[in-house]
Amino acid sequence: MVELTITGDDDDILSMFFDEEFVPHAFVDILLSNALNEDQIQTQSVSSLLLTRLDFYTKNLTKELESTIWNLDKLSQTLPRTWASSRYHKEA
Amino acid sequence: YMNMSYDRLKNQVLDPYERARKVQLALSKVYQTSFLLRGALLYIHLSNKLNALSKTAQLSTSTAINLASLHYQLEITLEENKNLKSLRKIKQLDQDIVSPNKRELITFLSLQMCKECLNSIKIKSNKEIISQLAYSLYLLSSQEFESAINKIVLSNVTMSSQILSKILNSIRMFPDAFNEVVEKGYNIYILETLLQNIKTDNVTNSSRSIAANKSRLGNLLSEYTSMKSKAGSGTPRDLFWSKVSSAFKKDFDISVNRGGPVGKSLLKNKDFIINTMKQSMKKSSDNSDYQSYLDVMLNSVSISLNK
Numbered sequence: 001m002v003e004l005t006i007t008g009d010d011d012d013i014l015s016m017f018f019d020e021e022f023v024p025h026a027f028v029d030i031l032l033s034n035a036l037n038e039d040q041i042q043t044q045s046v047s048s049l050l051l052t053r054l055d056f057y058t059k060n061l062t063k064e065l066e067s068t069i070w071n072l073d074k075l076s077q078t079l080p081r082t083w084a085s086s087r088y089h090k091e092a
Numbered sequence: 093y094m095n096m097s098y099d100r101l102k103n104q105v106l107d108p109y110e111r112a113r114k115v116q117l118a119l120s121k122v123y124q125t126s127f128l129l130r131g132a133l134l135y136i137h138l139s140n141k142l143n144a145l146s147k148t149a150q151l152s153t154s155t156a157i158n159l160a161s162l163h164y165q166l167e168i169t170l171e172e173n174k175n176l177k178s179l180r181k182i183k184q185l186d187q188d189i190v191s192p193n194k195r196e197l198i199t200f201l202s203l204q205m206c207k208e209c210l211n212s213i214k215i216k217s218n219k220e221i222i223s224q225l226a227y228s229l230y231l232l233s234s235q236e237f238e239s240a241i242n243k244i245v246l247s248n249v250t251m252s253s254q255i256l257s258k259i260l261n262s263i264r265m266f267p268d269a270f271n272e273v274v275e276k277g278y279n280i281y282i283l284e285t286l287l288q289n290i291k292t293d294n295v296t297n298s299s300r301s302i303a304a305n306k307s308r309l310g311n312l313l314s315e316y317t318s319m320k321s322k323a324g325s326g327t328p329r330d331l332f333w334s335k336v337s338s339a340f341k342k343d344f345d346i347s348v349n350r351g352g353p354v355g356k357s358l359l360k361n362k363d364f365i366i367n368t369m370k371q372s373m374k375k376s377s378d379n380s381d382y383q384s385y386l387d388v389m390l391n392s393v394s395i396s397l398n399k
Contacts, residue, residue, distance in 0.1 A: 033179075
């Protein structure tokens with residue numbers, strides 16, 4: 001299963017991290033244990049390949065998070081006025 | 093208006109907020125996975141290197157020193173990434189490669205260090221290698237380091253005690269014998285200065301004593317003295333002279349109390365013995381810090397002689 005996700009497409013692996021049940025420690029444990037008796041070099045190359053991808057996700061997710069927070073922050077400056085005007089309409 | 097406001101709120105605030113929460117959680121999981129995997133890869137890499145190096149040939153001092161450095165790096169890797177230890181792969185590597193090699197290495201380093209400190213000629217000419225061995229041993233295990241130093245000191249004590257014990261029957265030969273003992277004391281002095289010159293400021297050893305960590309003394313001599321052991325606290329020289337003195341005192345007391353020609357000769361040569369000690373002890377150190385050890389040695393004979 002782990003082998004599959006590693007060779008699967010971007011979204012497969014990325015969606016794994018959005019799963020609330022996902023436990024990093026258990027994942028790494030299984031990943032490395034599957035290769036327990038396999039070629040050491042194989043394990044290392046698969047792992048470093050995955051690491052490269054994780055770095056890529058980190059960059060993208062951070063970017064997304066930053067822009068979302070920036071948008072929310074910008075919105076919060078206009079929001080009280082929106083609320084105030086809606087309350088005004090309700091009372092009227 | 094209400095519905096429009098709510099939709100706007102949902103689209104512009106609640107949904108993005110919920111998405112941000114999820115992204116943050118996912119990001120944290122990506123980070124944890126990445127951190128753990130990176131640590132594991134480093135551990136695997138280092139243990140491979142360790143395995144290859146230890147298989148190359150008969151263990152030599154320089155290989156052992158390199159291996160000790162690898163062990164220390166492995167230790168740091170585990171220290172920085174606490175969850176690594178519970179990974180099955182890491183446990184297996186530790187069990188199959190790292191731990192057995194560490195045990196073997198400790199035995200080797202400890203034995204090698206004792207060999208290099210065996211006599212005055214060796215200890216004077218091999219300062220550099222002794223320093224490296226001591227530091228490597230300390231990196232692997234502070235307890236084993238301490239016990240190796242104790243072993244070296246105590247073997248010098250044994251030799252010294254035998255020399256002094258033999259000479260009681262022919263006290264005229266006392267200066268030669270005592271000079272020999274002082275030479276051994278000087279070796280311990282060299283060992284002590286050598287340890288003092290090995291800095292441990294950058295060492296983050298989990299097995300390091302808490303006391304040493306607190307005071308931040310930062311060299312191998314202070315690390316040694318801060319450890320509590322069966323052999324007693326203090327510096328190697330403290331240990332050496334107190335042991336030599338108490339062994340000599342025992343022998344000396346017996347000879348004096350037994351009386352006869354030997355006992356009489358010891359009493360008659362009281363000043364000779366004391367002056368010899370005073371003269372000779374100067375050579376036990378390169379500076380004037382030998383006074384307290386002279387007192388310790390004078391103590392071993394003073395009570396019997398002043399009866």
